[in-house]
Each structure stands twice: as C-alpha cells, then as structure tokens.
Amino acid sequence: MDYPVAPVIREALEKRIVTDLGYPMWDEQSSPPPLVEAFAHRMETRYRWRPDPSHARAFTDLNQALQVLLHHLTEPGEPIALHTPAYVAFVATLAEMNRPILPIPMLPDGDSWRFELPDVTGCHILLLVNPHNPTGRAFTRAELTEIADLAERHDLLVISDEIHADLTFAPHEHIPFATLLPDRTITLTSASKAFNLGGVRCAVAHIGPAHVRKQLSDMPGMLYGEANVFGVEATIAAWTHGGPWLAETMKTLDANRHTLADRLPKTIGYRLPEATYLAWLDFGHPDAAEKVEQRAKVLLSPGKSFGPGGDHYARLNFATHPEILEEILDRLSAVAE
Template identity: 55%
Template sequence: MLDDLELDNLEVSTLAKRPGVKWALATARGALPGWIADMDFPVAEPIRNALTEAVHSDLGYPVWDDGVTANPLVEAFVERMTTRYGYAPQPEHVRVFTEVIQALQAVLHVATQPGDAVAMHTPAYPPFVQTLEKMDRRLVPIPMVDTEDGWFFDADRLAADVAQHGCRALILVNPHNPSGRVFSRGELSALAEVAQRHDLLVIADEIHAELAYEPHQHVPFATLAPDVAARTVTLTSASKAFNLAGLRCSVADVAPACVRAALDALPPLLLGQPGSLGVFGTLAAWRHGESWLTEVRALLDRNRQLVAAGLPPAVRHHLPEATYLAWLDWRALGLGDDPAATLLTGSRVMLSSGPDFGPGGQGYARLNFATSEPVLTEILRRLREIGS
C-alpha cells in the first residue's frame, strides 16, 4: 500500500532530481511537467521487492531462453484477462514484446504493405501517428467529435471512409488516448461490423484498460464474438497502470493465425525482447499489485476532479473516463495551433503538444495529472494565470 502522506507530500525539489525524461526535460526548461505519460507515484512495494530479489539472486539468462519453457508472462496474462474480463486468450497465441509500440510496428510490418490504408481514431497517440508516417501507411482518420455529452465518433462515416480508401487495418486505442473515452459495447460493435464487412485486421491497444473510472467499464474488443477475436491482435502492458515504462515489457494476444505465422517467421531476435527485470516486474504487478492499483486509481479519480475544477474557465475539457490524461481545448484563448509552446514559456508548465496528435490536435494540449495534489495544484495555478 502507498502512504497517503508520502504520496501527497511529494515535493518539486525531490521530484526534480529524478533521472527520467518526464522531470529531467521539464526541469531543464524551468517548468513543471504535465506532459509524457509517466506517473510520479512511488513504485508498488511488491514490484520493488521482486526487482530487488532478482538483482540480488540471478541476472543470468532466464530459464525461458531454453526454447522449451514458456515465458511466465503468458500464463499471467491469460489469468489476468480471464479474471478481469472473462476472456481467456489461447496461450499459444500470446507473444511477448518490449513495448506496445514495438508490437504495433511488428504487426504492421508483417500484415500490411507500404501504401496500405490504416484507420485510426484521431487525435491519436503521437508515436502511432509517427509510426504510420515512417512506415508509409496511409492514415484514414476516424475523427473524434466533441459534443456536449463528450467525445464520440461517426460509425457511418468510418464505414464509408474504409470503403473509399480500401483500408487493410484498424488501430483501436481503447481507452482512447488523448480523449480519455472508454468506448461502449455498442461503439465497439459498430467498429466490429465495419471490420468484418471489409475484412480488416484490428490492432487493439488496450494499455489503459485498468485505469477506467466507475461507472465506466473496459470491454476488450476480442470479447465481442469469436469471429471478432479471430481478426484481432490485442496489445497491453503493465507499464501505464503500474508506471513501469522503463522496464520495456508488453504482451500481445495474436489471434489471427496468418499474423502469428508471419511474426514467427522473422529471425528470433530481430525485434529484441524484454529483459528478465521487465518480466519479473510485470509478474509482480499483475499478481501482487492490486491494492496499490486500487489506491492509485482513487487518487487519479480525485485528481481528474481537481483538473475539472481548476482549469481556466475558457478551456474546454471533458472529464476523462479513463487514463490520467486530460485533453484540453485552448482555442478560445487564442494561443495558436500549439498552445503547449505558449504555456511552456508563459506559464512554465510543460504539456504535450496538440499538433503532435495528428488531425484534430491543433489548438489543444494534453495534461498528465498523475502527480501529488500540491504539484497538481501548482500546475493548475500556473495555467490559470494565462487565462486571466
């Protein structure tokens, strides 16, 4: 368990000494960080203990390198999916990667060709936008629409655009980054109908699934129906919910047989693989980190309410249904296409740049609110200054 006093008394002077990119880059620019998706909370004790034990005992080649023993993450992933969502992936379909972005790129590499069209909700996680550009895959946007009731998308427009552009794949980020939407079963079913009608491979990034707030419930895309699961590659990791990005470890349920065969045909170490510490840390998170996650989720729930109450009145924003990220519309304040640049110099707060999220990002900036209350309060105070 976390100590609430320890957590809510995290001081800037202490956090600024951290070597990670979140604080190091912001501190170098004289700003407070509200950008990259890392949390400031201490690592869960079971994870610390598991990593310490590994360091003190054996950092040699892991037993699963023998080519016979299964990576223990396979069983842990199947257990977690079954327990939390009632979905049991076939163990022989599971593959282990270093991170979700690597898995996405590997799947796109073996399952699509340069020039192929790929549909994805926009605005979108910047590394995914950059991946499509770098791999010469054509982005077909599924625009998220800002309504009085929150963020939605037009399924009929998606169907028409998929047909017009001859899409080969759909990248589904659910819960959605940056809007924080948790797509409903009805929305996912509409996506599934389009995917089936046009024979799309679905790559479902569900890395934020465990950070959904009540009453919102994450529905894994592969649980909709067996024929939907058969065309879906589900990507996840403990890195967001347990703040373990630096351990470089993720898991994929690669249900389509043709994609599995193509991945397995690659030279075995071409893509690299997670180290032992990534595996041990993820195992500890999934099997022993539940009380930590419950407490952190409560703190994040509190923080998203603080953001909603503490933003400048002219900034438009919908309370996120999941994640620790707030997607902020600064256009009414006339801060230009990239308000994060203005806020960095004017408010000394470092946010994620809206235009980096592709279509629909102009005039927006993303705020990471996964920090202690005093730090978040100061970030919001600085942001209000520019709106006054």
Template identity: 50%
Template sequence: MSTTTTGRAGALDGRSGALDRQPGALDRQFDALDREFDALDLARLRARPGAKWQCTPPDVLPAWVADMDFPVPPPVLAALRAALDTGDLGYPDWPDGATPVREVFSERMAARHGWRPPPHEVREFANVTQAVQVVLQTATAPGDPVAIHVPAFRPLLAGLATMNRPMVPIALTGTGTGTGWEFDADRFARDVAATGCRALILVNPHNPTGRVFTRAELSALAAVAERHDLLVIADEVHADLTYAPAAHVPFASLHPDVAARTVTVASASKAFNLAGMRVAACHIGSPRVREALAAVPPELYGAVGLLGVTATVAAWTSGDDWLAGVLRYLDGNRRLVAETLAGVPGIVAHRPEATYLSWLDLTGLDMGPDPAARLLTEARVLLSSGPDFNPGGDGFARLNFAAPRPVLRRILERLLDATARAGRC
C-alpha cells in the same frame, strides 16, 4: 494567487473531488497511500532520473509525458530486489522464450474481463508501440491504408508515415455532454469502403481524450472490420486505468470471430509505472499474423529482459491493491482538474473516463495552434503539444495529472493565471 485562482479555491483544495469511503483496513491503506503521494515534494521529484523531470528547467512544472510521479508498487520493488539478491542475471529459464508473462496475462484477462486468451497465442514485445509497428510491418504492405481514431498518439502516426501506411482518420469530435468525445461509425464504414483500408489501430481507452469506448461502439467497429476483412490492432495499455462507471471491454472479447482478426496489446507500464521495464504482452488472435511472425527470425525484433518480466509478473499478480489506491487518488485528481477548469472562459476540459491524461480544448483562448508552447513560456508549465496529435490537435494541449495533489494544484494555479492574462489581452 490570482483572483482567478482564489475564486476556485474550493476546487483547488481537492475537497470537492473527494471520494466516499468505507472504513476498514483497505481504507486505511488507501489513506496511507494518499499521504505518501501528497508528501512527494518538488525536491524529491526533481531528483528523479527519468525524462519527465530531467527534461525540464528547474522553474518549470512538467505535466507532459505519460509517466506517473508515484513510486513503484512495493510488491514490484520486492520482486526486483529478490531477483537481484540471487546474484544471477544470466540466461533465464524460459523454454522457447515463453516467459511467465504469457500465462499471467491470460489469467488476468480472464479474472478482470471474462476473456481468456490462449497463452500459446501470446508473445512478448519491448513496448506497445513496438508491437503495433511489428504487426503492421509483417501483416500489411506498403501502401495499405490503416484507420485510427484521431487525435492520436504521435509515435503511432509517425510509424504509419515511416512505413508508408496511409492514415484513414476516424475523427473524434467534442460534445457538450456525456462522455465528451464521439465518432461517426457510419462515416467510418464509408471511409473504409472508399479507401480500401486494410487495418484498424484501435486505441481503447483512448489517448489523448480518455474515452472508453462502449460495447455498442466496439460492436459497430467489429461489424465494419468483418465486412471489409480488416486486421484490428487493439492497443489497450490504459485499460487498468478506467474509472467507474465506465468499463473496459477488450475488443477481442466481443466474439471468437472478432478475436480471430485481432491483435491485442497490453502492458503494466502505465498502470504500474513501469515504462522503463520494456515489456508488453501481445495476444495474436489472427492466424495469418501468427504465421507472418513465425516466418520472421525469432530475435529479429529483440527480446524482453529478466527484470522487466519479473516486474510485470509481480505487478499483474500482486499489485492490484496498490492499483486500487492509485485509481482512487487519480480519480480525485481528475475531478480536481475538471472542477477547477469548469467555467473558465476559453477552456473546455472533459473529465476523462480513463487514463491520467486530460485533453484540454484551449481553442477559445486564441493562443494559436500550439497553446502548450505559450503556456510553457507564460506559465512555466510543460504540457504535451496538441499539434503532436494531429489531425485534431490544433488549439489543444494534454495535461498529465498523475502528480502529487499539492504539485497538481500549483500547476493548475499557474495555468489559471496565464489563461486569465491571455483572456485580458
């Protein structure tokens, strides 16, 4: 270990980020989960068939794509095994294609956020990105400008470009204190007026910065949306991965008038590690969007599968104890990242309010616009490339910290060694 890493041993051992705990059965369950996650060694991780580990050479530690390294929740596995044990993988009994996801999503939103979207206004898609693109395709026209906070998730930006929906960027700028990232609502209002913007894609919690927008910030966006009659597509896939004291507020929950211009998209994919199950729930609060989708052949955009629905329902109805333990573990990891990198010359790492993604400002290291490319070569760590999130990503990299803590320490050690060498060059 380098002298740089040794100097931060207190942070790298994870003790400085430990959370206070109350004794009891749930605490013992959390401790068992901690031990299970810590025991996931590199050999077991590299044997996984998913893209995160299979797309990297054996000497590279992956911290890129937004998948967790942790096993699927036991209630989900039990539900999938029970479904397979029936021996019946034929047509499911879903009248008019209305899966149980619709009711479960409505109940979950009511229980967690006090907002109950009518189940008959909910429909299923394969994933969040597909839902966003389908809504844009059916409810806007080529040439219609669409606003989005930047830096932004690449598939969303690529979809805008492919569909000829000009992007109106809402720049998130770094701050030295507080939440770490903020935007100028007044400038957003001026840009909407100047461009003739027709829609807003609201990614909240935000990827890649990890911001959770406050009720006041959401209300400012809602006021602009009402003034200019914007359709709002709220991507809330990371909502269940919010750390206290931050609190997720569904955009459509602000007011019935807000809900009536909003399409809300959610999925169990991120919080419960089910991206391969290919199910997202989409509340279509806007009547004109419901009408536009009703005019499209029902299977034009495909349909969700039996096992994906089974997994999603199990996660959202029986997985919250597991999720609470995962959030505690992830909270320790995000503290570990922030405290390890705090004060390292050339690096700014704000602690995210949600997600398991850390948006690293490496502009001070003089590694060029894509420091992730150099870190892959020099540290043998694979991070997400900052320029993939442009505008606003040059000089940045995104680190996925949803890893066993011993593996995360090794990732951070390699980054510290490589950035220390860069600082001496």
C-alpha cells in the same frame, strides 16, 4: 506517473538482482511462460476474457509490436484507420513507415466524445486505442460492436492497443475487443502505464488471426528481440500482486481528474476522462502548449503532435501529487486568456 513504483514490484526486482541476472530459461521451464500465464490470468479475472496463452508472445513495448505487425501485414502507402487525434508515438510510427492515417475523428459530444465510422475502402488495418489516448474515452460495448461489424464487412484486422485498460474509472468498464471479434483481433497490452513501468520495456501481444501467428512464427526467433528479465519480473509482480497499489493510485487519479474539472479556467475546454491519467484540453487556438510553457512554465504535450484534430488542444498528465496539481492550476489560471 509522478509516483514511486509499487513495493511488490520493487521487491521482485530486488530479488532478481540478488539471485540471478543470467539468461532466462522461461520457455524451457514452463508452458506457458510465466509472463504469458500472468497475462492470461489477469485478462480472465479482471475482464472476463479467456485468451489462449499459446497465441500470446512478448515484445519489448507496444511500439515495437505495432511496427512489426505493420511491416508484415501492410505495404508502404497503405492507409491505416485510426481514431484521431491519436497517441503521439503511433502517429509518428505511421508517418515513419509511410502508412497514411485514415482518420476516424473523435468529435465533441456533450460531456464526452463520439466518432463517425469512415469509408475504409483500400484499408486492411484498423488501429484501435481503447481506452483512447489522448481523450480518455472508454469505448462502450455498442461502439465496439459497430467497429466489429465494420471490420467484418470490410475484411479488416483490428490491432487493439489496450495499455490503459487498468486505468478505467467506474462506472465505465473496459471491454477487450477480442471478446467481440477474436479471429480478427490482435491485442497489445503492458503493465507500463498503470504501474509506471515505461522504462523496463515489456509488452504482450495476443494474436487472434491464425495467419498472422504463422507469419511471425516463420521469422527467426531473436529477430525482434526479447523482453528483458527486469521487464518480465516487474510485469508479473504488477499483474499478480499489484492490485492494492493500483486501487489506491486510482483513488488519487480520480480525485485529480475532478480537481481539474472544478478548478480549470472556464476558457479551457475539458471533458472528464473516463480512463487514463491524461486530460485533453481545448485552448481554442494553435500552439497552446508552447504558449503555456512560455508564460506559465507548465509543460504540456502539444496537440498538433497527436495528428488530425489536435491543433487547438494540449494534453496534461495529471498523475501527480495533489499539491503539484494545485500549483499547475494556479499557473494556468494566472495566464488564462
């Protein structure tokens, strides 16, 4: 996001700098560790989910966590079910690890999106991105229940990326998938999206399936690295004290998503996102992002990098200041076909 970090986070990092940059002793000093405790408390108070803190562990970010899980739980060539188009880094990870995508296409449906459940024969993992990036879809309880039923019928594990949960716009709500299918769900989350902390590298994985916890616990403790002291301090401060800052930020994001609806040229398709600060724009032709960059000097994320179904699209990050968004829209209007 194009906003400064929350003051409570800055204060927490400044305090860490002036007091102690030595080796952290969280595990020895408390049980559960402070990061896991902050995660569990936030899930319970914000989403009415009571995760078992002993089933959670820290990673440096969601992409690392996903790669570790896929390495342990799947073999090269094994398909991974994924709603498409999908988050660029996940598409890249699956390609790099030779885990082909089994698409669950997100299809236009009035003012929103829908999906059709696929044949998951030969698949053991469903990678759920909820809220969905790039469409901004916040899955309903009915939709999540259908996915849970599918997972039960076909013996699937669900890796649920819920990093955009805090960016859900009312009246929509975020429903943790683990509340529906706890023993089959691995939940991945972080404060990095909602609190603009991507560079500090800290994420939490809550691992519901007992056999997955056993596999990870059998590995050397430092093999996959650790979250650093800045990441942990920033995340705890965000989840514990960042509520007022996030509420104000959500007001700006809400206004910005409606500004897009009001001012985007009619030749560009747009469905109001139910969550995230991302607009999935339908230009109706391939290479839209490249053409917009050349002609309007506006940098969008190319739709083709989001995998199947993204060719005619581009993604716009609207987490910026209103005057900058107005400039973006002026430029798009000037070159709209």
